[in-house]
Amino acid sequence: MRHLARLIYIVVTVLRYGLDEVALSGFRQRWVRVMVSVVTFGRRLDAPPGQRLREALERLGPIFVKFGQVLSTRRDLLPDDVADELARLQDDVPPFPAAVARALVEKAFKRPIEAIFATFEAEPVASASIAQVHFATLKDGREVAVKVLRPGMLAIIDDDLSLLRTLARWIDRWSVDGKRLKPREVVAEFDNYLHDELDLVREAANGAQLRRNMEGLDLLMVPEMVWDLCTQSVIVMERMKGVPISQRQRLRDAGVDIKKLARDGVTIFFTQVFRDGFFHADMHPGNIQVSIAPATFGRYVALDFGIVGTLTEVDKEYLAQNFIAFFRRDYKRVAELHLESGWVPAGTRVDELEGAIRAVCEPHFDRPLKDISLGQVLLRLFQTSRRFNVEIQPQLVLLQKTLLNVEGLGRQLDPELDLWSTAKPFLERWMDAQVGVRGLFERMKKEAPHYAQLLPELPRLLHQALHRPHREESPALLALLAEQRRTNRLLTAVLLTAGGFAAGAAVMAWLQPWMG
Known part of the structure; x- marks a missing residue:
């Protein structure tokens, strides 16, 4: 019933904002168009199509906003006016009230906002589908950005994902392409990513990892996280100053x-x-x-x-x-x-x-x-x-x-x-x-500590493999032991080869300072 209610809400929103003009453009059945015209009789659509599409996606929730964000980058597929409206979904979704943001911050840190920040800007600098961002200054003078999760996001996303899972089961069961498209697995991946996005501590950890990865490239800057002020619903990070890439002029x-x-x-x-x-x-x-x-x-x-x-x-x-x-x-x-x-x-x-x-x-x-x-x-x-x-x-x-x-x-x-x-x-x-050759030597150097630990144990392993005592002399056991000896000889060859690679890696690591 919850899925049915959500489907009805989606259909009503589509009709309210006139998106049926696009959604039904490919239908040749006249009765479909007649039925929709009866349902929407008296509807007034004064706003431009791009604005109506953006407002409908905002009303439908985070998953639909994400779709609009992806679509906004494809100006080769959209008219300019529609692309411009969808671009507003990137950081201009209607914000939630400043009082709510302050209350969420104080709840996350369990103390008054004045005890945490020297200044806290009530007006958000950016507002997206999942969270909004406020600029602030710490007591030690550092300028930071405070990201606050929108209230009630988990329930909304869980409802939409539940609906997607139901649709995926239908596709998997009834579509001839169900097995090939793997709809359940795709929805499961989407589920993981969206729930990860709702955990701001995970987002902070992602940013820290990306910052370490990009340190030597000098092409990308990533803000530093203030780990003492990072929770699941609020995170604080270094304030970055730059020009939005959309402002090309x-x-x-x-x-x-x-x-x-x-x-x-x-x-x-x-x-x-x-x-x-x-x-x-x-x-x-x-x-x-x-x-x-x-x-x-x-x-x-x-x-x-x-x-x-x-x-x-x-x-x-x-x-x-x-x-x-x-x-x-x-x-x-x-x-x-x-x-x-x-x-x-x-x-x-x-x-x-x-x-x-x-x-x-x-x-x-x-x-x-x-x-x-x-x-x-x-x-x-x-x-x-x-x-x-x-x-x-x-x-x-x-x-x-x-x-x-x-x-x-x-x-x-x-x-x-x-x-x-x-x-x-x-x-x-x-x-x-x-x-290539460079990759081979790099991997040998990486494995050298493992082989260095293995080499001292090699004589004992060889002795155990070659001199294992025979407890019984039954033909079946003798055949088993013969097979084991063949396996031991193979193991010996593998270990000796590994030892050779380890020795080579150790020599290369030792010679590297002289080789430049």
Whole structure:
């Protein structure tokens, strides 16, 4: 019944704001249009379509606002007026009252707000779907930003996720694509990310990890967390000063190289994904600023770390090989990788899959972003995946969303940006570091402490393996012991090989200061 009530509320909201004009545009059945016109008789729609869409998404809650934020970055798919309205969802959602924010802060820290801060600005500087941010000053003079979770968020999100889970079960049960699309797993991933975003301590930990990862890159700045003032509902962090990346003319007036900024954004994204396997997964313009301070001029400033993505070593290597194969236009290798990973049925013909992938990707190479749409490429790839029964990978859904955000951001900054040529050198260097000679020595150095601990135990292990006493002499036991001796010989060979690698790694580590 709760799901039914929510569905009715969604339908009523769609009709109230006139979104049925778009939602039903593809229906040919006249009776559908007639029924809607009867239900909405007398309705007045004075506001522009973009404003009505934004207000409807705000009314429907956080999950719908997230959808609008992603959509706002795709100006290649939307009219300018609609994109401008949706951009307001990034940090201009109607705030909750300042008195409520103060009460939430005092409840989280169990003391009056004057005992914590020297100053606390009642007017929020940014207000989004999950939380809003107030500027403040600590007693020691440090300028900080205070992020306060919206009240009642957990119940709203749980209701919508429960509805999504029900829809996923229906799709899984009744759709011919149910098994391939894995709707339950995708919703489960979405569930994890949204609940992680509701825990602000986790967000603070994500920000701290991202700050450590990016320290040596000098392209991205991440605020430092004030850990003494971080709770599940309120966190306090260093105040960052920058220009919102959406204000391109202001950045140009300040002397920022916009084309370099676009290239740096691609480098940051691929560094986080392939080097660290830990990436900011909510990179809409409301969460990105650019520093114009002399000491950090032109660097990105990242905000809001509620949603981050992670990749395993297997995921990273597989994706890197796919990207490199795409950049080299080696479509046969792309098809082989899909087969090797088990993403397509074992009986799939490589040449047929290769031809389908070539037809999707070849028209889009050597063209700037203004002339292509990664969204359209992904749509064609999804159509191809349906034909070949490619299984959707839930752990990569967040990466796909982030890649669309990055492309939308790059399109706004520099429509002439060639995404392929910008990313290809980085990925080739990363692959060399992973599987080349340099990567081999790095892994040997990393494993040297483990092998150094194992080497002293090697004689005892060999003695135990070769001189194990025989308690019985039955034929069955003798056969078992013979098999064990063969296994022991194999184990001995493996241990000796490992010892050789360990010795080599130790020598390389010892010689490194002289080798430079």
